[in-house]
Amino acid sequence: MPREVPLLRNEVIFVVGAIIFSYCAFLYNPHGTLKVPTQLNRTYDYIVVGAGTAGCVLASRLSEHNSKSVLILESGDEEQKLYYSHIPASAGRLMHSKLAWRQRSVVQKHCCDASVDQQVVYVRGNVLGGGGVLDLMVYDRGHPEDYEQWAAMDNVGWSYEDVARYFVKAESFDIKTPADSDSYGQKGLIHVSEGQPTLIGKAILEAAKSLGYKEPQDPRGGNGVSGFRFPRHMIHNGVRQSTVKTYLRPVLKRKNLHVVAETHVTKIDFDKKRDRDGRLRTTGVTFQWKNGRIYHALAAREVILAAGALSTPYILMQSGLGEKAHLQEQNIEVKEDLPVLGQNLIDHPTTVLFYSVENLDYRNHASHGFFDWLKNLYFYYVHGSGPLTTSPILLSGFFRSGFDPDSERPDLQLLVTADTSIVDPKIIQNLNDEVAEEMEFVGNSRNILAIIVSQLHAKSTGSVKIKHQQQHNEHDHHQKWTSEVDPNFYDDDNDVKVQARGLRIAINIMESEPMKKFNPKLLEKPMTGCKQGLKFMTDQYLECIARKRSFPSRHQSGTCRMGVDAQISVVDPKLRVHGISGLRIADASVFPSDVSANSNMPTIMMAEKAADLMKETDQ
Template sequence: MSLLAVAGQVAHYAVGLSFNPLAILGLVPVFAAGLMFMRYVSVDPETHPININKVRPEYDFIVIGGGSAGAVVASRLSEVENWTVLLLEAGGDENEVSDIPTLSGYMQMSQFDWMYQTTPPTESAYCLAMIGDRCNWPRGKVLGGSSVLNAMIYVRGNRHDYDQWAAQGNPGWSYDEVLPYFMKSEDNRNPYLAKTAYHSTGGYLTVQESPWRTPLSIAFLQAGKEMGYQIRDCNGEMQTGFMLSQGTIRRGSRCSTAKAFLRPVRNRPNLHIAMYSQVTKVMIDKKTKMAYGVKFMRYGRPHFVKATKEVVLSAGAIGSPHILMLSGVGPKEDLDQFKIPVISNLKVGHNLQDHIGLGGLTFVVDEPVTFTKTRYQTMQVALEYILRERGPMTSLGGVEGLAFVNTKYAPESGTWPDIQFHFAPSSINSDPDQVRKITGLRDSIYNTVYKPLKNSETWTILPLLLRPRSSGWIKLRSKDPNVYPDIIPNYFTHKEDILTLTEGIRIALNVSASKAFQRFGSRPHKIPFPACREYEFDTDEYWECSLRHFTFTIYHPTSTCKMGPPSDPDSVVDPRLRVYGVGKLRVVDASIMPNIVSGNTNAPTIMIGEKASDMIKEDWGFRVMR
């Protein structure tokens, strides 16, 4: 095959994306794209999963959603040879462009994304700098789900998170009981981590640090040490501290859950994967209250498939409550509004939680050490990635460092931090057009606040609130499955959330003021949002105004199908993730979290998939790991 033909193959696999991959990469010569494709097919030993043409009339298990949890569940259940498993995924397959870690942001607002948006606020002000006062909420519509869109950051959360789950009446979910499931998945490629008691090798999911980073990443660690924090593995014995980012990458490329859990088992005859299959309803017998099948649309045609054992709903914290409510499981007052017969009156869609922070917190330095588009989209950089699996293109969405810090509002023990930092040696100006597209930031605000930095060297910290007190809802807008539900996050309804984040921002300012960063001349960018000009920089009022304008989420919605004991009136699923009032139906994804974890949610969601798979096997008489 000629290089020109190979380049055509690359373009073919990227058809439907809202960008030209060759233009994005800045790889003007066609042969560079050809080399990328040749590397992809020759080095990756696991070819793509098979998208079956015809779905059988019935399967033992139907898994809805092939994302961070669903891919795990389908893979693990199909380990039982005499079980038949169907995985239904609304999107298609990932491709060569989505594999490149540094291009993670370009997957958002593409064919891989559901492209959800929050409903404009009516009570508490937030997202005010965004077009229509709406924050974008990317969610994966692709095999691998949001693990194809995210920045690949691997964080497990805090020991206290899981112990709290267990204390709330969820036996089996304490930290000591879930840790083995984190380790079951993991194939850690960093020797100094793999040898510890908190990591493992040999699992499906590859975890490692990026092989490349800027000099500012070391300054970030040194700043943490100056401030009295330890440099440590925050996925280990203690979370509080600073670290280089660990990520789900393999040989320099993204390791999504589709790549990790589905490609190795693609030839199992008892596992069928049907892409472009959007589920519209779980079929539940009104008399027996048992789930018996699924309706879905595929290629413009309606289908029905029967489940003889269970339906497993893994459509995510937005998709799972949406499908449940369309199926008659949810708040009676909401379902009645759309004349949907109520099968089980549960608080589906309630308890919506998300991590929230201040976007656009920018610092300026005097030396050329930051990650800029013009500096790193070069032929040399491309070839380093293609031929050596190294270089700037392996950066984990640009996030080089993480920290977990304690504000004065954190528990006194110091072991349950309330703020997380995502450190990136770049800013909104690294690729302003794409960042504005992703965030929905108004052009007028970008031009006023950030455009003056066009030729500057900048870096950023995203201070993230780990355990928000404010919570919201997912609510139906229509009984039509194609109409997205209302997403009402209710950010900042509790004043404590603003106060905690303000303290986190000030700790971030201390990072910039450290000796480690002062050697680069670091200082904060102080041009305010137009609506915040009346407030003096670094006052409480200034930061509250800024937070309510550039409200920033890194897309961690959880808890909309809350797990809890029968005594908890807010619970949707029991501790074995079975839906209350409905037989043969479980929910397995981030929506079951009683409370959001203290950190990125992808690794915990994979853990939930691992643990739920063993629960299902146990409930059907199979011995599992202990």
Template sequence: MEFDYIIVGAGSAGCVLANRLSADPGIRVCLLEAGPPDTSPLIHTPVGVAAILPTRHVNWAFHTVAQPGLGGRLGGRLGYQPRGKVLGGSSSINGMVYIRGHRSDFDDWQALGNDGWSYEDVLPYFRKSERHHKGSTDFHGADGELHVSPAHRHPATEAFVAAGRMARHRYNPDFNGEDQEGVGYYDVTIRDGRRWSAASAFLNPARRRSNLTVLTGARARRILLEGKRAVGVELTLNGSRVSIKARKEVLLAAGTFGSPHLLMLSGIGPSAELQPQGIAVQHELPGVGQNLRDHPDVVLCYRSTDTSLLGVSLGGSLKMGKAVVDYVRHRRGPLSSNCAEAGAFLKTRPELERPDIQLHSVIGAVDDHNRKLHWGHGFSCHVCVLRPKSVGSVGLNSADPAADPRIDPNLLAHDDDVQTLLRGYRITREILAQSPMGRFGLKDLYSQDLHSDEQLIELLRRRTDTIYHPVGTCKMGHDETAVVDDRLRVHGLEGLRVIDASIMPTLVGGNTNAATYMIAERGAEWLASA
């Protein structure tokens, strides 16, 4: 089989690329996805995220190496890293929150030497993808495929926003508008009560095109090289090894873990990582797998007396039964919720120029990625550090393509991250102690009697993990650790680009899915003009 472009990974970036490139009928495109089609009803029912995250259902469910920074007195813990293994990738299992990041994040990319990546440069590409519920404005698009809608609003969500204002944080009607700071409601990628993933928005409309081939259950094994040019991909399909060729380019969109993993399996990366696994070095590139950045996150978890919040009880089951009927008939009610309906971007110190923490208010008790369940009903609130100083890496556990990559996010390794998270924890407790939250009878499950810095830091090290925003392992730039240039071409090779969240040189201040769509829009335009 031969195509013009082979795209590895049908996640957020891969679906955009498949749509944009196949719009030219003269171009043949092949999209590879290791997971299955997105037929699970848990994907399309927004509240189903609560069931997907803790399981291996359409989920790679990776684990990290032991994290010394997450140990507390009990020693290093293994972190948990859910990632989508299905058409739509992580956009099919994420919390559906649409946040772009702070405008200065992209100006930072430009300042690092990446021409054309300032906020003014990237804003048109955010707008291009977007079909925003408020229509076309200076900050939002109305003609794109990605429906961006207001989140469902549970009474506890409204109370959280009111509590934030009572705690002296200003209300922000649009976190993606002129300014990010404040407390408010999230916009979400939900359309008419159903998750609007990358597969729904971008891939499904393109699948009728005869020049687009989509292969599911297709696990890439290595990139085929002829000298310093990528010419195809070897993959496992239906239990057999198959090689397919690319006349123009191979495009890696396998994500922050998958893209560097495949590069290293192909002999592209640091020799110190490849040689111990018996992989011959085809192209020395020391930055592959380095610069892993993620938002460390801790969840304040509460039991509640209010049975309208998500949970397990006799009275709650009756309400949920009615909610199921309402959802099936009208696509509304709590099953249409992404669970994280509101949040905040706040400064933990007044002298900061931009928010350094983000909150996600959740209408249920989320404990250990929902892997630890509690009888009754609850409420929780995530608090994460937006620009952590701790940096990790992705490497190889084996030369076997079926083996998981070695993931070391190095969370809370830097004391500044710990101190920022501590201040954020205290700010969040203050918000949740305000009177609007009183009607929900909240009882703190983990920090009720903890007040000193020492006590809370011990708690943070026991309970912190990822909030699912890994980036950076194929960093864009021009220094010795950069993997791609500012047009996303792999340094030193021809016919190979990486186009996904792994190219971000630094984390954006917020959820990373929207920025991934933008990156793919940019990459597709450069390919079309190549």
């Protein structure tokens, strides 16, 4: 018994120390906190709407010359007010935090019977840095075929050869790979590092190889290889590489850059008269600050929307741009008829399988246990080491379903994680109580793996629309309207078959010979709505659970698609809104078709190229 006293004392000292170090970390910031301008300019050269992944890049690049003034507006608060926002392993915690905004879709017609009210939930970043503060930090450019498809749609300047230099400009590869060459950036602001191998990860990798899948070596995914690899992450020295961290915060002291958080842009402003070419001329923006006051800022050169694929079309509709009939239904004065604005919503529908495994050598220490969390905070802040320095993603894989034999690019992505909080059945998947109870094991064990299956090129597309709210605070203008998001998952029956093929690939790998030493057990009970009339775990059963249990991946794009024809696109290849002068869009909403990757890095590429396009116009 006497031996236990010093042990207890040491534990108390250890915990107190961890709390102190956590508090110090909360206060520490190498670039200082955001200082609200004491007085805003009446006019700026550029106004950027949205300080998410793209907006932070734009604000940094456009303010590089001190003669150009830039105002960037963001609805969310500062990310660093949550002390763990930069810790890679805390992705799950962040998705459940005040930095995340949960938006429900409209009722789904073709899927999601297992979701509450048959609606899916979009977990969005309401914070400086946007979704890049919450995401899983997986680095991928997409497949070259993605961008060749853009160019084939008459989008001159957007082939893979055209965009590759902007990936290179943005990234700093900390990895030596067999394919290493000038194709990978070494001097960019986004550092890319390799995930730490684990025993379970190595076993799954070997299991995939035993079934004929290979380990892709090229991060560009250009060789058509299907298989798992240890992921590349946007992490540097144990710190998340969001664009607010890498692009915006280092330049906050620029006198020509004003950053205003906790503000809502209510509309884009236009001149009453059109220019000599018959185009509307953008004059600035109207926004409501957190103090409730309405402000008007003028743009001498351009307004750039970078609010994301869900918010950018909504702001444009508020401003009178969009499909004429839809705006008239909502009693919005039509300034410019853009028939497809808000259409073509692209996403990667996602379904999860859970496995229990023995001898799991990885646990997500950010999600299990208060004392685990404190202990690892100590190692993180004092030694710069420990499990908090890594992403929750253990393996990343791209696979071909075989349903499109003419294409080399993958149509399925599989991610492996031991952090079930990032796919929580209720908070993230929005599953109803009955189905969630069938998955009550999730979160109650430290020996569970989640296999996340996402479809990369679904044929079904959705929409974003605007709707007038009957009851709203008349003094709070941004509450007058709301957006209605409809992903329209599985409108095309082929999408369900592709998704089921992805689930089957995951099952085959997990149940192969190399995995037997981990004794994996699929934690899948006969599901309500699928168990009647369908044999358990057949292909038809997998189609059923995919249709009932899918949810968004947070890779939305396409709602302001790029093209040359104003009848089927919203912006031209220089990202200028059709029929409008002085207004561009520079975020994932302009993607004319989806990319074979997590969308964060392609969005950074898009913003880098957009900044150059604006600088060229300025010359």
